[in-house]
Amino acid sequence: MESDPQSTRRLRPVDLARAHGVSTQAVRNYEEAGILPAAARTEHGYRTYTPLHARALRTFLALVPGHGHRTAAAVMRAVGEGAVEEALRLIDESHAQLLEDRLTLQAVEQALRGLNTPAAPGPGPVPASAPRAGDSGPRAGTSGGFIGPLAGRLGIRPATLRKWERAGLVRPRRDPRTGYRVYDEAAVRDARLVHQLRRGGHPLEQIAPLIERVRAAGGPEPLEATLRDWRDRLSDRGRALLAGAAELDAYLRERG
Structure with missing residues (x-):
């Protein structure tokens, strides 16, 4: 079976950095933190990455808006260690927190309406x-x-x-x-x-x-703008969780 040339294509840190809008130092930091798989090294000690690393970086960056940096990093480390169930548990926790925040917003809105x-x-x-x-x-x-x-x-x-x-x-x-x-x-x-x-x-x-x-x-009346902003942020977070889940699913499939 012939190998996929895309899977073996070598990428430099600067290639990943430019493609994803981050610095080369950030790419190295993400690898050291276990967010990206370990890179291969050339005979001169230079890091080389593959399209799988690019997918991992894209997945991490997609997870951050919905989950935050810490949880997104924990998800990627769990996947890298083969602990997929732990990664999914962390995903579930973020969705549960979003639901709790939505219920809190509803309670606040009802309470404020009750003041009238x-x-x-x-x-x-x-x-x-x-x-x-x-x-x-x-x-x-x-x-x-x-x-x-x-x-x-x-x-x-x-x-x-x-x-x-x-x-x-x-x-x-x-x-x-x-x-x-x-x-x-x-x-x-x-x-x-x-x-x-x-x-x-x-x-x-x-x-x-x-x-x-x-x-x-x-x-309570001037808080209407605050509540609208709160609702918008919850909606944005919900969509970000969906986008991050789609990227994570693609990454898991690519890892095999």
Whole structure:
């Protein structure tokens, strides 16, 4: 059986570099990192590559946009070591992460939409408890909501609002005369947003960055552009995962 002349054609590092828009040093680094198969050497010690190396480089560069450099490199190393199942597991993890990010975006969008509707009453009255410093009802001449009524409207306990406050998610001000917590419009908005996301199962540490975005934007409305950008980036990542998968499949077939 005659050998395929394409499979034995020798390529220099500069040939791979120019064809793929990277530096020759990057090509050497990728080989040393196990991203590319080991190169043959001439009698003078110069590296020589083949079209299979070119395919490997093209595959790696196609994987990076969807998976990131670290995971793409790990996939290529696994393939190079013959651990194809490990490579596929890493691919699956990236797809699972994309799905989780999509679900998070949906939850955020639903939570923000929920801010534009009146707060639904809780499932029942919040049990009365002895007044705590800073938690009692309003005095004459003060404005803003207080912890008990707000907790009742959200259907949660006042202790939950205090927990969110300690986590920095809700920032009521203190009445200078009484020391009571006063929830102004922004604090009520934050509490409702946290409540929506918590009902969706999101932990507090995931909610904190969103709350900061809402505060920096001055409310949920200016975040529409951010959400559009988020959606676009998820779509781009999904398409990049597909493109990378196609290149990886071709590379695996060529390797045999």
